[in-house]
Amino acid sequence: HPKSRPIIFVLGGPGSGKGTQCDRIVRDFGYLHLSAGDLLRDEVKKGTEIGRECEQLMKDGKLVPVDVTLRLIKKAMKEGKMNNAKGFLVDGFPRAVDQAEMFEKKVGRPRLVLFLECPREEMEKRLLKRGETSGRSDDNMATILKRFDTFLRESVPVVKFYDNLQPGILVKVSSVPPPDDVYKEIYCAILSFKGESDD
Ligand code: UP5
Numbered sequence: 001h002p003k004s005r006p007i008i009f010v011l012g013g014p015g016s017g018k019g020t021q022c023d024r025i026v027r028d029f030g031y032l033h034l035s036a037g038d039l040l041r042d043e044v045k046k047g048t049e050i051g052r053e054c055e056q057l058m059k060d061g062k063l064v065p066v067d068v069t070l071r072l073i074k075k076a077m078k079e080g081k082m083n084n085a086k087g088f089l090v091d092g093f094p095r096a097v098d099q100a101e102m103f104e105k106k107v108g109r110p111r112l113v114l115f116l117e118c119p120r121e122e123m124e125k126r127l128l129k130r131g132e133t134s135g136r137s138d139d140n141m142a143t144i145l146k147r148f149d150t151f152l153r154e155s156v157p158v159v160k161f162y163d164n165l166q167p168g169i170l171v172k173v174s175s176v177p178p179p180d181d182v183y184k185e186i187y188c189a190i191l192s193f194k195g196e197s198d199d
């Protein structure tokens with residue numbers, strides 16, 4: 001469909017490097033970056049009702065209700081369409097299988113699902129380091145442990161969900177090497193789906 005814009009999901013554990021890789025994709029492909037976590041943190045900062053509802057859940061490393069994240073993502077996509085975004089880069093969503101199913105039903109299917117693979121110890125090290133300066137209320141050891149727990153129980157099954165949904169939609173990339181090396185693989189994966197269509 002000429003009006004449809006590609007959607008890419010960037011998934012991976014806490015601190016795996018989703019935001020870091022999304023910055024590079026935006027630089028090269030002009031997609032609109034929609035980080036569910038950033039959208040939620042904006043609401044907390046602005047002190048909106050959504051923000052007040054989600055602040056504690058995020059501090060506890062738990063998932064906020066899917067209708068909240070889906071609403072924020074859909075609103076940002078609508079704005080992006082008006083601003084002629086070339087496509088959408090959804091970072092850190094969906095985080096559970098029911099969220100993925102909801103997105104399929106209410107929005108559509110992503111063109112590509114990138115999964116950043118990183119050992120837990122490495123993610124922990126990165127988050128603790130970032131916590132020295134990030135000011136993020138969830139970059140502390142107690143919350144990091146809860147974020148890992150939520151990731152393993154609820155988010156890891158999403159990878160299998162997409163793998164079973166459509167052959168080739170899922171691309172797993174190790175995010176252990178330096179960011180620009182990780183990005184080389186991602187860049188190729190995006191070019192290869194772009195090569196199959198004209199968008
Ligand atoms: N770094 C990055 N790549 C590196 C590399 N290759 N080598 C060495 N260092 C690397 O990177 C993290 C740190 O590692 C940085 O210091 C970076 O320089 C370094 P970053 O790119 O920020 O990783 P990212 O995966 O984006 O980590 P983030 O902490 O943002 O991931 P989370 O998934 O934990 O956080 P998110 O913001 O997505 O969600 C936060 C909370 O919001 C969730 O816990 C949850 O409570 C809530 N939420 C929902 O409930 N639903 C949603 O849909 C989304 C969020």
Ligand code: MG
Nearest residue numbers: 018019035037
């Ligand atoms: Mg992030």
